[in-house]
Amino acid sequence: MSITHAYCVELDQEITIDEARRAYRSLPQPAPRFHFLCTSPDCRRKGVVITGVNYTFNAEDSPKHREAHYADRNSLESHASTCEWRILAEPIRGVATEDPARPHQHDIRRKLTDLVTHFDPFGPPDPVAPGIAEPHPARIRNPAAHRGPQPAGHKLNIRTETRDLERLVHTYREARERLSPDELENYYLNVKGIGSVRLVDYFRHLSRADECSSNTVIYGGSRLRHRYGAGFKMRFFDKIRDLPVDLYVSPALMDSYPHRRYLEGILNDIPSRRYVTAYVIGLLRIAPSGASFNLDITHLHHLALVLGPTLEQTETLE
Numbered sequence: 001m002s003i004t005h006a007y008c009v010e011l012d013q014e015i016t017i018d019e020a021r022r023a024y025r026s027l028p029q030p031a032p033r034f035h036f037l038c039t040s041p042d043c044r045r046k047g048v049v050i051t052g053v054n055y056t057f058n059a060e061d062s063p064k065h066r067e068a069h070y071a072d073r074n075s076l077e078s079h080a081s082t083c084e085w086r087i088l089a090e091p092i093r094g095v096a097t098e099d100p101a102r103p104h105q106h107d108i109r110r111k112l113t114d115l116v117t118h119f120d121p122f123g124p125p126d127p128v129a130p131g132i133a134e135p136h137p138a139r140i141r142n143p144a145a146h147r148g149p150q151p152a153g154h155k156l157n158i159r160t161e162t163r164d165l166e167r168l169v170h171t172y173r174e175a176r177e178r179l180s181p182d183e184l185e186n187y188y189l190n191v192k193g194i195g196s197v198r199l200v201d202y203f204r205h206l207s208r209a210d211e212c213s214s215n216t217v218i219y220g221g222s223r224l225r226h227r228y229g230a231g232f233k234m235r236f237f238d239k240i241r242d243l244p245v246d247l248y249v250s251p252a253l254m255d256s257y258p259h260r261r262y263l264e265g266i267l268n269d270i271p272s273r274r275y276v277t278a279y280v281i282g283l284l285r286i287a288p289s290g291a292s293f294n295l296d297i298t299h300l301h302h303l304a305l306v307l308g309p310t311l312e313q314t315e316t317l318e
């Protein structure tokens with residue numbers, strides 16, 4: 001596993017790459033890139049730079065697209081001896097933390113750029129970056145010289161716990177791409193309200209979902225169907241009992257979302273894509289007309305959208 005959290009100089013916060021993307025894409029575009037340092041207080045003092053890769057783009061499924069991640073281009077020794085990432089990477093510690101009840105954990109960690117082991121779907125979203133609209137210009141000029149307040153002691157175990165659906169979806173997509181079938185089968189997620197489930201079982205394709213599907217991530221390919229002011233409606237490609245399935249987001253829900261500009265950016269991109277995959281924590285209900293299903297959500301942090309290939313890319317493939 002590489003580094004999953006970095007200290008963002010402009011936001012003055014430790015964030016995941018998914019949080020970096022939401023914060024960055026919530027700024028008026030084009031925005032200057034963020035600067036990142038290692039989370040360890042000693043590394044920050046030394047100015048150990050971490051590189052944020054691909055967070056300036058929206059998430060997408062396409063053959064050439066690399067997932068957003070943090071890249072650590074420093075040698076292990078460049079990190080302070082107290083650095084949590086250095087400690088995690090040192091082999092002797094790795095052996096000591098191997099859990100015999102959970103084989104493959106090392107390979108899973110090694111192959112993924114991020115790792116989620118605990119997910120709380122119904123808590124409020126992870127508190128991130130209240131001041132995202134105003135990155136600090138002085139820090140941007142000389143990030144390594146920043147000597148802001150140092151965070152209190154770190155606990156490694158909180159790093160793999162999240163309420164962020166986009167982060168979980170990122171991990172899920174990467175796990176499906178990079179892990180062997182055996183490793184994928186052995187990747188367990190602890191979900192609040194359910195307990196331990198296999199990661200792959202926590203995600204359910206829309207074609208296998210119904211009104212009883214709750215506390216699961218329902219996903220499927222979809223298209224943008226209408227805009228209603230700030231609100232929108234999406235329609236899934238797959239049907240349930242021969243009825244179409246829609247996801248409607250009201251203008252009021254959109255207005256209350258702190259990352260509205262980020263979401264607008266994705267919505268504006270959908271027409272140039274072959275499809276968009278929607279990952280949703282919501283409830284399926286038959287519409288009052290009886291002619292369709294609605295997949296209802298109560299918060300926009302229960303929706304993660306991943307753009308499909310562009311129409312041009314599709315033509316090239318064909």
Ligand SMILES: [Zn+2]
Nearest residue numbers: 038043079083
């Ligand atoms: Zn470090």
